[in-house]
Amino acid sequence: MIRPVWRWLATVSLVWLATTAHTHAADLFQSDTYQSLTADRRASRPGDIVTILVYENSTASNTADTSTKTNVGVQGSVSTMWAGNNAAQIGLGDNYGGRGQIQRTGRLLAQISANVIEAKPNGDLIVAGEQEIDVNGEKTRIHLQGRVRPIDIAANNTVQSNRLADAKIDYVGEGFITDRSRPGLIPRFLAWLGLW
Numbered sequence: 185m186i187r188p189v190w191r192w193l194a195t196v197s198l199v200w201l202a203t204t205a206h207t208h209a210a211d212l213f214q215s216d217t218y219q220s221l222t223a224d225r226r227a228s229r230p231g232d233i234v235t236i237l238v239y240e241n242s243t244a245s246n247t248a249d250t251s252t253k254t255n256v257g258v259q260g261s262v263s264t265m266w267a268g269n270n271a272a273q274i275g276l277g278d279n280y281g282g283r284g285q286i287q288r289t290g291r292l293l294a295q296i297s298a299n300v301i302e303a304k305p306n307g308d309l310i311v312a313g314e315q316e317i318d319v320n321g322e323k324t325r326i327h328l329q330g331r332v333r334p335i336d337i338a339a340n341n342t343v344q345s346n347r348l349a350d351a352k353i354d355y356v357g358e359g360f361i362t363d364r365s366r367p368g369l370i371p372r373f374l375a376w377l378g379l380w
Contacts, residue, residue, distance in 0.1 A: 226337045227300050227309065234311055234337060236328055238294040238345040240353065246286045292355055296328050307334055311348075327354040 227234035259273045298313025312329040330348030337343045345351060 226334065226339070226341050227311075228334060229303055230300050232300045233297050233341075234300065234309075234332070235342045236296045236298050236311070236313060236345055236348070237342055238292055238296060238326070238328065238353065240290070240292040240345060242288075242290045244286070244288045248284045250283070292326075292353070294326055296326060298328060304331075308332065308349075309334065322357065324355070324357045327356075328352070 257274070259271075294315065296313045296315045298311040300309045301312050302310040304310065309332050310330075311332055312327075314328070315326045317324045328345070328348075328351070330345075330351035332343050332348055336347040345353065
């Protein structure tokens with residue numbers, strides 16, 4: 185009589201364990217976030233992180249050269265019996281030459297980890313990231329936003345900034361050195377008036 189009860193308890197225990205184990209296994213697996221051990225680790229959906237390698241060089245140059253020359257002359261001569269031949273000449277002239285040159289160069293090197301904000305229907309990813317650095321009171325902030333194709337993301341989950349479409353890169357600094365590099369109040373006022 186003890187054996188059938190033992191078998192019954194063993195069967196009930198096995199059924200209970202199988203049901204509970206199945207419930208917990210179903211809670212562990214989520215099809216929308218599942219990645220196998222050999223899956224590609226590149227960013228592909230919102231919430232993923234991709235490293236942007238910012239290598240930006242910009243150079244602008246503009247040169248203007250203007251020159252004008254104007255000459256006007258009037259000549260005349262008068263001949264009389266008593267005074268002989270008299271000649272007069274008047275000339276006016278104007279020369280102007282102007283030259284201007286503007287040259288500007290900028291360089292920015294950084295690495296920023298950015299979040300994937302949105303995945304477009306065509307597969308493009310909208311990414312945005314920000315980095316703040318404070319060194320001895322000098323603060324710099326880099327904000328980056330753009331659109332990247334998944335094919336441009338390397339196997340190590342990095343993408344170069346020149347591969348971003350609609351890229352917006354802001355580099356802002358504040359602190360003692362940054363304040364000293366800005367023009368003073370008088371030059372800014374004269375520049376606002378167009379006199380500087």
